[in-house]
Every structure is written in C-alpha cells, then in structure tokens.
Amino acid sequence: MRIAVCGAGPAGLAFAAFVRLSVPESEVTVWERHRVADTYGFGVILPPNALDNVRRADTPLADGLARRLVTWERVAIRRHGRSLATRAPLLGALSRQTLLLVLRQRCAELGVRLHEGARAPDAASLSTEYDLVVAADGAGSTIRTALAERFGTTVERTAPDYVWLGADRSFDSLTFLVSDTPRGPVVAHVYPYEPGRSTFLVEAAFKPTVDELSELFADRLPGARLLENQSRWSRFTQVSNAAWSHGNVVLVGDAAHTAHYSVGSGTRLALDDARALAAALRAEPSLPGALAAYETGRRPAVEHTQRIGRESADWFAGLADAGPSSPEEFLVDLVTRGGRISMGDLTADADGGAPAGTVVSGR
Template identity: 45%
Template sequence: MRIAVVGGGPGGLYFAALVKRIAPRHEVVLWEKGGVEDEVGFGVVFSDGALGGVQAADPRLFDVLGDRFVHWDAVDVRYRGETLSRGGYRFSAVERRALLHLLRERCAEVGVTVHFGTEAPPVPLLSEDFDVVVAADGVGSATRAARADAFGPDLRPSASRYLWMGTDRVFDALTFTVVETPHGTMQAHSYPYAPGWSTFIVETTDRVLAASGLDVPDRAPEATAAAVADLFADQLDGHRLVCAGSRWGRFTVVRNRRWVDGNVVLLGDAAHTTHFSVGSGTKLAMEDAVALAMALSDHGVPEGLAAYEAERMPVVAKTQHVAEVSRDWFERVDEHVGLPAADFAAHLVTRSGRIGRLDLPLVDHGHVERVRTWFSEALSGTG
C-alpha cells in the first residue's frame, strides 16, 4: 500500500510512524511545508488515558517519550489573591518541539520518507498516485479546502483572542489565573511542561485587548511578552514570559460533515478542533492516528477509512461539546467575576459538567476552614 501524509504535526508524524511500523512493506511519504526548526508552541497536555494509548500502540516510543514528561495531579484557581486547589487529576505535559523531534526520529527509524520545507503535490495528483491520502495539515487545511464540497467543513471563529507563551515560572498544577486589569478581565491557562518551564496561554476579549494596547501587529514579541507579564506580575512572581510571536490568535472550532472522500481522509485539526482550556487537541490527533493506522491494518481500503470515520467521529463530537461549553464559560468570565473566591472557583472547575459540585470542595492553601465554610454555604444555597 502507498500512503501519502500531508502535514508534519504530531498527528501526521505519529500516524506515519505507526502505520509503517505495523506494515513495514507499505510506502509512507510525508510532506511538511515548514522547515525542521519552524515549530512553534511550548507545552502540550495529555491525560493518563492518552498516554496509555500511546504506550499500547508503540511501546518503544512511549519508553523514550515518558522520560520527557512532567506530571501533576491538581488544578489551581488563582483569583483575587486566593489560590484554591483540587486534587485527584492525573495529567502530563511535554515540550511540543521535543515531541515532534521524537516523532521525527521514530519516522526515520521505521523508514518513513519525510520532505520538510516542501509543499505537498496537489490533492488530485496524490489521490491518483497513492492508495490513501491523509490530510493532517491543521486548522487551515488546504487539502480540506480543496474538497470542501465533499467534507462539508464548518469553521466557527471564537469571540475571544489568545496568545500562547512560555514562562520560567514553574507551576506545579494546571493553573487558571484571572486578573482584573484597568482595561477588563484577562485570564491565563498555565501548566508545567519541562524542567524550569511552563506554558502560559493568555486569553481575553477583543474589547479588552484593544483597550490594553497589546494587539500591535508590528510590536516585537519581547515587548508583547513584557507588557503581558506586567499585568500578571503577582502570578509570575518576578519571572519572565516568552512568546514565539506577537500575533494574538483567534481560536476556530472546526467540524466536518464527513472525514472521508474517496481515498482522502482528514486527521487531527484538519478534521476537528477543541478549545485549549480542556487540553485535548494533540491528544485527539494522536488518538486519530492510532485509530486510522489500526483500521487500515484490519480492513484495508476503503473499509478501513469507513471504520475510522465511524469510530472517531462520535468520540470527538463528545469532546468538542465539552470543550465548547468550557470555551463559552471563559468568554463570559465577567459574569462570574465578583463572586467570593470559592464560588468563583467552583463555577470554573465545574464549567464543563464533567465535574459536579458534589465532587468538591476545593481547598485554599492557608485558609482551609474559611473555604470550607464558603463551599458549605454555596452548596446549601445560603451563601
């Protein structure tokens, strides 16, 4: 079987390595238009369940990858001078560049042909020359756009803006920080991903961003990072922020009516996206890779493509629903600002419905009894 992969992100690379490992006689060719050193981003998150899937599909990769992970088991909410925590989680994170480097090495080991800094041939040519064409070319997938009538993409930009940064302030949990600036509310999503480093994603509305003067296209990334760091000075505790670029993004929800058109199939962000507040984007892309590789191994083409679509679309739809509820909460965070700390934290932690009020309480470091009282009142309706 001859398989073409368009896109060298985690999903495309992982699929290419898996399918070549399962069936060494297959010819697998991957194109990535960016260069080897063009990757952006700081840390990516996985749940323990996702790590288990990686281990089962490629134990050797997992053994190497496992040494790079940073682990934590709590969620912290920082709000109006309070830090409230909830334990019982099991998450891990890794530097995105390190993940891509390991996946590239794995592709080289198993014999995948990879073309970096090279645009893939047009879809019609790939479709004629290869048995399967995997479109793993991201949110702005050109492959998907070329067959929009067949895939039926639904792209919905978010109402908020975000900037993905890193910091040498090491957080020991998934931390949600809300600050009330002179221009309006801003929030940060942060978590550790490597020794001495944490991801720090800042999110806010268009109105607040415009009022703050932070969205200046020609501003140097260092200046943008320093300006944001000033707003989050209490949380960063003297540490710096680093951003790969000064452009503020707008998250886009991606859905498709179908993921398969003939021998062309969508994978990862080309097929679906989930808001970063639930940390599932890379996880879902790599789970897609496992499902597609196994489906092709078990069924061949076209049955394997149909089986992949039937298996993954319902699973992803559930996660997208949770992610959109979470995204909507953060876009309307002003509705909750002003609540007592424990009430605010309770709303944030239970925002998606995956955790209920009965799963609480949280604890405030240094203020345990007071927070217990707050939660007791909130749950009884007397607060």
C-alpha cells in the same frame, strides 16, 4: 500501499509510525512545510493516560513520550489576591517541540520518508499518485480546503481572543490566574511542561501587550519573564466536517476536527485518530471499508470532546459578563465546567491531599 501524509504535526507523524507497524509493506512519505525548530507554541497538555492507546500501537513511542511528561494532580487558581487549589485527576504536559522530535525520531527508525521544509503537493496530484492521501495539515488544512464541499467543512472563529505565551519559570500544576481590570478579566492558563518553563496562555476581551501582561501578573511572576514564540492574539478555530474522507483522501487530527484548547485534548485526539486509522487499514480488506471504519469508530469520542470544548469556551467567554465571583465560586465553576469533573470526583480524589476548595495559600 503507497501513502502520502501532508503535515508532520502529532497526527501526521503518529499515523506514519503506526501504519508502518500495522501495515509493514506500506511506503510512507510525509511533507512538512516547517523545520521542527520553527514550530509555534510552548508546552501542550497530554494526560498520561492518553499514552495508553499509543502504547497499544507502539510501546517504544509511548515510553519515549512518557519520559518527557511533566505531571501534576492539582488545579489552582489565583483571583483577588488569593490562591486556592484542589486535587484533580492526573494531568501532564510536554513541549510541542519535544513531542515532534520524539515522533520524528520514531518515524525515522520505522523507515518513514520525511520532506522537511516542503509544502505538500496539491490534493489532486497526490490522490492520483498515491493509494492513500492523509490530510494531517492542521486546522487550516490546504488539502481539506481544496475539497471543502466534499467534506462539508464548517470553520468558526470563537471568542475570546487568546495569545499563546510561555514563562521562564516552572509552575507546579495547572494554574489559572485572573486579573480583574476595568476592561474585563484577563485569564492566564498556566502549566509546567519542562524544568524552568511553563505555558502561559492568556485570554481577554481586549488585547494587552506582553509588557502590560507582565505588569498585570507581576505578583505571580517574581523574577520571571514572559516568552514569545510566533505569539499573536487570535481566535480559536472550531473545525468540523460532515465527512472525514472523500475518495482516497482522509482527514486526521485538527484537519478533521478541533476542540477548544481549554480542554487540552487536541493532541490526544490527533494521536487517537492516527492509531484508529492505522488499525483500520490493517483490519479492513478494502480502502473504503477502512476509511468508513475509522470515521465510525472515532466520531463519537471526537464529538463528545468537541461538545465539552464548546461548553468550556463559552464559560471562559462568559467570564466578562458574569462579573467578579469569589475565588471559591470561581474554582468550583472552573473545575466543573463542561461536566467532565464533578466536585464529588474532586473531593473523593482528595484523600491525603487538599480537599476541593481548600485554601492552600492566602497570599
């Protein structure tokens, strides 16, 4: 089977590696328009248990990623000059660039051909030339856009605006910093992803400059700088598709669906799509059967995560109207938004650690 993969993000690279293992006679060619050093962003959240599925498909890849994860079991907030923290389920993160490098190396070991710095040919010529075309070209997918009516695509931009920054300091867990300004709250989602580095993603109803943000959060960044990497204010792109395949073209990862970044699940969904598609190509005797099995298997989990993502996005968007709450109320609302975690879970989880809502620092 000759397979064309458009895009070397987590979905495209993981699929390329998995399918070389599940269908060893496959020939896999990947196109990526950017060099890996040019990738955007900083660290991405990847819960360690997201690697369980990767390990089922490819143990060396799972081990390679696990070695790079920074992990924590705590959620912290700072508002009105006070810090609170609670125990939470185990989370982890790694730099997006490292994630891509580990995936690329595994693809090279498995004989995947990669055209780097090269835009993928158009969907029509690829689908004639290849047995299968995998659109792994992200939320703005060119392949999907060319066939938008066939896929039944909806793309929505959701408030509030965000900017993806980094900080040259390692926070010790997922931390939400809130600065209440006369123009509304400015919220930073902060977490470590490698020694001396944290993601510092900021949301606001207006667009402060990086210098203004450094000042707003100066008390939490003593001696540290905010970092930029293709950072600009944007709105989250919510992508959904009524169908994930058309003929021999199939959507994976963000090209198929996005889930709001505040639930830190896009990479996991991309890896799970990749595994499911590679497994279906091995299990099903026909290509249409494999593509149908892939979509049927993945849709419920994806739509569930998208629902949680929407609720989480709405909660953050509503912060400006909700007005200032006490730090305790804010922490409880924050960790229980979307219904994924209840305070019961957190308290039960807190044995030996800070119980939910415990003030761990009064600074």
